[in-house]
Amino acid sequence: MAKQATLSRSSEDKVFDAVLYAxxxxxxxxxxxxxxxIVSASLSDPTKVLGGExxxxxxxxxxxxxANIMQNDKIWIGYRNTIFYTTVGTLIxxxxxxxxxxxxxxxxxxxRGPLMLIITLTMFFSGGLIPTYMLVKSLGMVDTMWALxxxxxIATYNLIVMRTYFQSSIPWELQEAAHMDxxxxxxxxxxxxxxxxxxxLAVMVLFYAVGHWNAFFGxxxxxxxxxxxxxxxxxxxxxxxxxxxxxxxxxxxxDKILLAESIKYAVIIVSSLPVLVMYPFVQRHFVKGVMIxxxxx
Amino acid sequence: xxxxxxxxxxxxxxxxSGRGGRLLRQMAKRYDLYLMLLLPMAWYLIFHYGPLxxxxxxxxxxxxxxxxLGSPWIGFDHFERFFDSYYFxxxxxxxxxxxxxxxxxxxxxxxxxxxIVTEIRGKTFSKWLQNITYVPHFISVVVIVGIxxxxxxxxxxxxxxxxxxxxxSPVRFMESAGWFKSIYIGSNIWQSMGWQSIIYIxxxxxVNPDLYEAAKMDGASRLxxxxxxxxxxxxxxxxxxxxxxxxxxxxxxxxxxxxMQNNLNLESSDVISTFVYTTGILKGEYSYTSAxxxxxxxxxxTLLLLVNRFARKTSxxxxx
Numbered sequence: 001m002a003k004q005a006t007l008s009r010s011s012e013d014k015v016f017d018a019v020l021y022a023x024x025x026x027x028x029x030x031x032x033x034x035x036x037x038i039v040s041a042s043l044s045d046p047t048k049v050l051g052g053e054x055x056x057x058x059x060x061x062x063x064x065x066x067a068n069i070m071q072n073d074k075i076w077i078g079y080r081n082t083i084f085y086t087t088v089g090t091l092i093x094x095x096x097x098x099x100x101x102x103x104x105x106x107x108x109x110x111x112r113g114p115l116m117l118i119i120t121l122t123m124f125f126s127g128g129l130i131p132t133y134m135l136v137k138s139l140g141m142v143d144t145m146w147a148l149x150x151x152x153x154i155a156t157y158n159l160i161v162m163r164t165y166f167q168s169s170i171p172w173e174l175q176e177a178a179h180m181d182x183x184x185x186x187x188x189x190x191x192x193x194x195x196x197x198x199x200x201l202a203v204m205v206l207f208y209a210v211g212h213w214n215a216f217f218g219x220x221x222x223x224x225x226x227x228x229x230x231x232x233x234x235x236x237x238x239x240x241x242x243x244x245x246x247x248x249x250x251x252x253x254x255d256k257i258l259l260a261e262s263i264k265y266a267v268i269i270v271s272s273l274p275v276l277v278m279y280p281f282v283q284r285h286f287v288k289g290v291m292i293x294x295x296x297x
Numbered sequence: 298x299x300x301x302x303x304x305x306x307x308x309x310x311x312x313x314s315g316r317g318g319r320l321l322r323q324m325a326k327r328y329d330l331y332l333m334l335l336l337p338m339a340w341y342l343i344f345h346y347g348p349l350x351x352x353x354x355x356x357x358x359x360x361x362x363x364x365x366l367g368s369p370w371i372g373f374d375h376f377e378r379f380f381d382s383y384y385f386x387x388x389x390x391x392x393x394x395x396x397x398x399x400x401x402x403x404x405x406x407x408x409x410x411x412x413i414v415t416e417i418r419g420k421t422f423s424k425w426l427q428n429i430t431y432v433p434h435f436i437s438v439v440v441i442v443g444i445x446x447x448x449x450x451x452x453x454x455x456x457x458x459x460x461x462x463x464x465x466s467p468v469r470f471m472e473s474a475g476w477f478k479s480i481y482i483g484s485n486i487w488q489s490m491g492w493q494s495i496i497y498i499x500x501x502x503x504v505n506p507d508l509y510e511a512a513k514m515d516g517a518s519r520l521x522x523x524x525x526x527x528x529x530x531x532x533x534x535x536x537x538x539x540x541x542x543x544x545x546x547x548x549x550x551x552x553x554x555x556x557m558q559n560n561l562n563l564e565s566s567d568v569i570s571t572f573v574y575t576t577g578i579l580k581g582e583y584s585y586t587s588a589x590x591x592x593x594x595x596x597x598x599t600l601l602l603l604v605n606r607f608a609r610k611t612s613x614x615x616x617x
Contacts, residue, residue, distance in 0.1 A: 027410065032429060103334045124601060127352045221574075240443060268444065271437070
């Protein structure tokens, strides 16, 4: 009888496993299919895409859509601007976050509690969109690149993650010993803390850089001058508003529409490529960042 | 040497006895830490507390010529105008329902996914499942809405091609008020279920394995073990994330809603935050929309406090 019980349990187990794998496979298909479709569509003959012939793999392979993008100045300007915003923005993010996170990680800092409270409160209450906009405007930042960099200089969540890391991963005794040897706090930070914090620095660079790369709302409200448009704003115009000037090179109206449609898929790929190519190499770090944040967030 | 210098500098302080003097001495000794904090704290005061100061225009008739201080006070007029407007009901209803549905439908899915990831025996497969489901998180919101537009296009999108193949007639998904909320929530799930599952996976790996063994000894099936061991083990994490979600309740997904919005689906896509953007930034009604923004923040704060209190009473887990 005992044998029968184990038997029935193991067959129940098998059914359970089968159901698990089936659901997991379904989830993978749902997540991957749209991505594969877009890659295939971007490489296919536009008439075949629009006619519904492309389902999974590209049909009538052509790189015409990509060639068209290459000739589009707006996309290049957007690309250049976004690279600038991402590098300069991330650098400023990093410096500001470290400058805030390190002192606040020190248990011997008088006033640490109130300072931390001032910072965490901002996660739950803000002046809102309009007063923020008016502030940025009164600082003369509207229509300058600074509007996309300075108002977002610190992400409070990232600051808390970094502070938690400093507190939990770097032994306090080490810092005390350095002080005994007459090491100043600046040297302590630069020569001891930061070299020991490479994993969290990597996570921060990634979090901030992806944020800058994908950001569009700041530019939407603060930037009017098209020469300063980041890639995401150019994308919005191409993908969601009108395609008329993207398709200027076409001859007839029908050709224009065709080109405009086919270009959309290629534009999606070109704009997401840097992040997606980097993804397999860095996803470990991202995951680590979320985990550190979850310890005390 | 450095500390000797500092000591000399604070020598006059030393004469003052008591705790105040000692505190000052401690602070002076760590003056360089405050120096580091100078720039970030100034930034917080300007960019987070500055707008709070500007918020007073919600109770004023803001006139750019007179500035924030010079504009005349008008009390609660803007709030009254908002509550009396014909769109007030629609905005509040859409804001609340979109977020409530998101919470009910989208919130449990990452938990479900995390359970699948941890229950699957094949470790390689489980890793693939995780890495694939994380990918959409990194796609920008503009691209997500772009993907939705091409996929759901009535003339050329694959979804409508499929509908036509089965003899149906094409649906204008993106221009339909009826479909808006489903598309919005569905695509949110697609984009973020993997990423949000990370915390739960971490929490599940922290559940004491002895508990599983004990449950197994007692003859509990795997489903029962999930229900009686896994889930109770991660309840604190679930509660905290739920509170944090409610903390952003009224603002979440604002960018995406704005991108998906058009005149034809406005009936169900018009929410408080997008209204503030279109009326405030685009039409320049600063005072009026500041008041609406304040109303939005207050509802949000109230919800957060209520949920936190409720959580503390029922599960003994809370943010504070």
